[in-house]
Amino acid sequence: MSSQGSLRKDGRTFNQLRGMVCDRGLLHRADGSAKWSQDGTSVLVGVYGPKNMPPKREDPEKAVLEVLWKPKSGIQGPEEREAEIILRRTLEAVVLAPLFPRAGISVVVQVIHDDGSLLSCAINAACAALVDAGIPMTGLLASVTIALAKRDDGAGGGAHLQLDPTREEQDGAQATVCLALETTPKAATSNGSVEGEAVVTSTTRGAMAIEEYLEALDRCRMASRTINAFARLSLDKAQRRLELPGT
Amino acid sequence: MDSQLEAEAFKRIYPEEYFQRFLSEGTRPDGRPLGRARSTTIGFGAVSTADGSALVKIGSTTLLAGIKLEVMTPTAEAPDAGKIAATFEMPPLCSPDARPERRLEETSVVVQQVMNAIESAGLVNTKELLISTGKAAWVAYLDIYCLDADGSLLDAALLAAVAAFADLTLPPVRVNPEGHVLPVLSGAQGGNLRENGDASSEVVTVERRKLTLGAMPWAATIGLYKGHLIVDPTAEEEALLESTVTTILDEAGRLISLFKPGGITAVTTALIQDCVELTRHRARELKQILEESSQEDEDEGDESQ
Amino acid sequence: MLQPEGPAPSLDEAAAKLAEAQAILQSSTASLPxxxxxxxxxxxxxxxxxxxxxxxxxxxxxxxxxxxxxxxxxxxxxxxxxxxLKGRYTAQVGDVVVGRVTEVAQKRWKMDVNGKQDAALLLASVNLPGGVQRRRTNVDELNMRELYQENDLISAEVQQINQGDGAVALHTRSAKYGKLQGGQLVTVAPYLIKRLKQHFVALAAPLDVGIILGCNGYVWIGSKDLVDAGGRDEDEGMEAAGPSGQVDLQLRERMCRVANAVRALAALGLPVHPPAIVEVCNLSGLLRVEIKDMLGPEFLAQVAYREADRRQAEGDAQPMDH
Missing domain, CATH: 2.40.50.100 (RNA polymerase II/Efflux pump adaptor protein, barrel-sandwich hybrid domain)
Known part of the structure; x- marks a missing residue:
């Protein structure tokens, strides 16, 4: 990889995530809420449920998850509708819906500011909000975006993979990959090697070589561990804030 | 007759077990091996009133794509390019789940992914849609209709869109001094253009022309079910699948998209590589089908003239 | 310490004090699993x-x-x-709950009890007016709205929970349950209300109000007579408890003080039970805090300090064993 020493516009190395902040319990009327920020990108998610669902939409075997995605300004467009569907299917992978038959869980996403990696930020925020609401899940998800910068001419070639891109980096990239990963690596396989974390959701833009995608996947795996560690720390702090009645 | 009824009843009551019985033999209810896609056909020029159109069938899944060209003023940011606007509709006739008042979620996902694939692959160079810099350009309204939804809608929709663009012919036009775009009349009158007193008109094109298409994206939707990879699932199979992965490659083998929208199971690196291999195979198939259909279409066109 | 007659501390100072008090309370959670x-x-x-x-x-x-x-x-x-801790109310048979009617359906009322689904109050599970025991007829079904309407607040008990989907069935087959009016409802998180022997509590003078601590986090503060034994006439059965007309000012002020005490405890995450409520009310009286200031950071800080001191004292008295 060339130009490993050069820094990005905001001073980060290509393998560096932005600073993350997670606040929980911001919305008092929601069962759970979380605001996840990755520097300039910030998303607030409110979770309502499990709650009553009108008979027309209830599922007798499990809870019905619905996602509402509100853009920063303007009304919902086709991108927001697609994002709702992707987020809903992503959360369905971890929420233990069969525990609440005939109930409904509403996840409302409000984009506060978009400076790149928006879907990743929303997935992280939604997971944090679901945990805040006390909804049982099979595990946490960690989502991260990678941008493949256009090849530099004359700098020895080799697009480098920029982790957690800003809006500018994302728009100017040759391709971007957004992944949501499980946070528990699979058990060791038969030949003794340990498989990395599995991919729950993948969406890409732009064209890239397959090898570049697989390398991006490995980088995302490493980054997801950092994100998961941060999420756990924030969870632990939030837990202790809730006073426990004398045991 | 009895055993036929029994089989139907079993399928209704225990759809998962029914499906698994086939899988354990390495096949599927319609007899296909797990890695084979359904038979695919492409019909060009299905809609005579459209500037470009194609009807695609993958098994029972039937999609129709049509392109209508209209004139627009190019934007200030891109004064020398046109644009493409896509819609995807699932009218109630295509599926028992589709109703006029409730949009199925596939509609939002498919149209976004088709546009993403076209842009990422660079299929269409929007600069070719230019008529006159800063004054006029074509906007290609790509409308895709699902006539029969039997699984793998994204594959068929993308194929139909690609074929429609291959079929698209830009009509010859001229721009008059007021900046209006007018059609060029064909035949004898076309040649007399200058003598008609329109000497000041800027003749943009004289002949009909096709777009020079860039890399073509080919999609393969693969379903995951208990560790099996199931290529090109039907609607019945899709209802049972744990999750699906749609891989889109171009003929050079570049990855145009790897779309896995959540789902109950997650994929490992090994499974991703398997999906890519299966898609490579399918891309070759589709490319061949397109070329053959295109050749047939040309031959027919030559014959009718 | 807050000086009743001195200049009021600035908002920042008060907030800082509150944070400090909360930190002291939280430190007791360090050893919990x-x-x-x-x-x-x-x-x-x-x-x-x-x-x-x-x-x-x-x-x-x-x-x-x-x-x-x-x-x-x-x-x-x-x-x-x-x-x-957080999460909707999970019912157990025998819980006293306060719920609001959301819908009048066929032979049942659907009630919002802050649970994962709406609870059902069956027509067969309520006492008919006049205390009559008979089979419910079609006429009874048509007159359901005479008994309870949408948005009525009702105290009831959990009768049974459906094994399959967790649907909750309530009943009001006792004189003390029924429609509530002439009081105030305060909503707190369900985990703050522990299951006690008595959920209908009459707070003694000078507070002189009755409270119902619903296990679902809905706390009703009303007049004392709803709690007194036979607060409803046995024969009447279905009469709403509490004054239906204008509530006099004195009673209203006392109810608001108690309601704010409940809110203060909930804001600090402290368990809501009658001794705690009484203590907070007394503290507010002692410090001459106005009812409206009871939810401000200064008073909350005082409540938190008190609680911290109490835990300290308890801890010194008997060493905690984990």
Whole structure:
């Protein structure tokens, strides 16, 4: 990889995530809420449920998850509708819906500011909000975006993979990959090697070589561990804030 | 007759077990091996009133794509390019789940992914849609209709869109001094253009022309079910699948998209590589089908003239 | 300490004091067996005997128990479960709840009880007016709205819980249950209300109000007569408890003070039970805090300090064993 020493516009190395902040319990009327920020990108998610669902939409075997995605300004467009569907299917992978038959869980996403990696930020925020609401899940998800910068001419070639891109980096990239990963690596396989974390959701833009995608996947795996560690720390702090009645 | 009824009843009551019985033999209810896609056909020029159109069938899944060209003023940011606007509709006739008042979620996902694939692959160079810099350009309204939804809608929709663009012919036009775009009349009158007193008109094109298409994206939707990879699932199979992965490659083998929208199971690196291999195979198939259909279409066109 | 006659401290100072008080309270949680979502639960000595997995846990691989929620690990013999704190009300048979009617359906009322689904109050589970015991006829069904209408507040008891989907059935087959009016409802998180012997409490003078601590987090503050034995006439059965007309100013002020005391406890995350409520009210009286200032950071800080001191004293008296 060339130009490993050069820094990005905001001073980060290509393998560096932005600073993350997670606040929980911001919305008092929601069962759970979380605001996840990755520097300039910030998303607030409110979770309502499990709650009553009108008979027309209830599922007798499990809870019905619905996602509402509100853009920063303007009304919902086709991108927001697609994002709702992707987020809903992503959360369905971890929420233990069969525990609440005939109930409904509403996840409302409000984009506060978009400076790149928006879907990743929303997935992280939604997971944090679901945990805040006390909804049982099979595990946490960690989502991260990678941008493949256009090849530099004359700098020895080799697009480098920029982790957690800003809006500018994302728009100017040759391709971007957004992944949501499980946070528990699979058990060791038969030949003794340990498989990395599995991919729950993948969406890409732009064209890239397959090898570049697989390398991006490995980088995302490493980054997801950092994100998961941060999420756990924030969870632990939030837990202790809730006073426990004398045991 | 009895055993036929029994089989139907079993399928209704225990759809998962029914499906698994086939899988354990390495096949599927319609007899296909797990890695084979359904038979695919492409019909060009299905809609005579459209500037470009194609009807695609993958098994029972039937999609129709049509392109209508209209004139627009190019934007200030891109004064020398046109644009493409896509819609995807699932009218109630295509599926028992589709109703006029409730949009199925596939509609939002498919149209976004088709546009993403076209842009990422660079299929269409929007600069070719230019008529006159800063004054006029074509906007290609790509409308895709699902006539029969039997699984793998994204594959068929993308194929139909690609074929429609291959079929698209830009009509010859001229721009008059007021900046209006007018059609060029064909035949004898076309040649007399200058003598008609329109000497000041800027003749943009004289002949009909096709777009020079860039890399073509080919999609393969693969379903995951208990560790099996199931290529090109039907609607019945899709209802049972744990999750699906749609891989889109171009003929050079570049990855145009790897779309896995959540789902109950997650994929490992090994499974991703398997999906890519299966898609490579399918891309070759589709490319061949397109070329053959295109050749047939040309031959027919030559014959009718 | 807050000086009743001195200049009021600035908002920042008050907020800082509150944060400090809360930190003291939180430090007592350090030793509790809290677990995060996804953590493996230590099976401990029970591992050989096998464990039964309870709520909030799932098997992850061989003999590995994983938490599916964040909360406190509870072990009862072989049963290991994780109790999440936040979350909707989970009913148990016999709980006293306060609910609001959302819908009048066929032969039942649908009630909002802050649970995962709306609870059902069957027509067969209420006392008919006049205390009559008979089969419910079609006429009764048509007159359901005479008894309870949409948005009525009702105290009831959980009769049964459907095994299959957790649907809750309520009943008001006792004189003390029924429609509530002429009072105030305060909503708190369900985990703050512990199950007590008596959920209908009459607070003694000078407070002189009656409260109903619904296990679902809905707390009703009303006049004392709803709590007195036979507060409703046995014969009348279905009469609403509490004054239906204008409530006099004195009673209203007392009810507001108690309501704010409940809110203050909830804001600090302290359990809401009658002694605590009375103590907070007394403290507000002692410090001459206006009712409207009871939810301000200065008063909350005082409540928190008091609680911290009390725990300290308790801790010194008997060493905590974990």
């Amino acid at each position: 809290l677990v995060c979502l996804g953590d493996a639960i230590d099976l401990g000595a029970d591992a050989e005997g096998g464990v039964m997995k309870g709520h909030g846990t799932m098997m992850a691989g061989e003999a590995q128990l994983q938490a599916t929620v964040c909360g406190l690990v509870e072990r009862v013999n072989k049963l290991v479960s994780v109790r999440a």
